[in-house]
Amino acid sequence: xxxxxxxxxGFTLGCIAMFIAIKLDFxxxxxxxxIFSLLIGSVIISxxxxx
Numbered sequence: 491x492x493x494x495x496x497x498x499x500g501f502t503l504g505c506i507a508m509f510i511a512i513k514l515d516f517x518x519x520x521x522x523x524x525i526f527s528l529l530i531g532s533v534i535i536s537x538x539x540x541x
Contacts, residue, residue, distance in 0.1 A: 496538025500531030 507527030511520035 496535040499538075500528075500535045503527045503531040503534075 504527065507524040510527075511524045514520040514523070
């Protein structure tokens with residue numbers, strides 16, 4: 491159950507990051523936000539998978 495929640499949260503963070511990347515005019519800042527959010531999502535998925 492935790493793994494499913496982790497994947498959902500990671501996927502949601504990825505979608506939010508891509509939405510922000512599309513809305514922002516500054517590509518460098520958008521890429522940083524996208525990568526940072528995806529890393530957080532990966533950590534959440536890994537943590538949920540270990541539980």
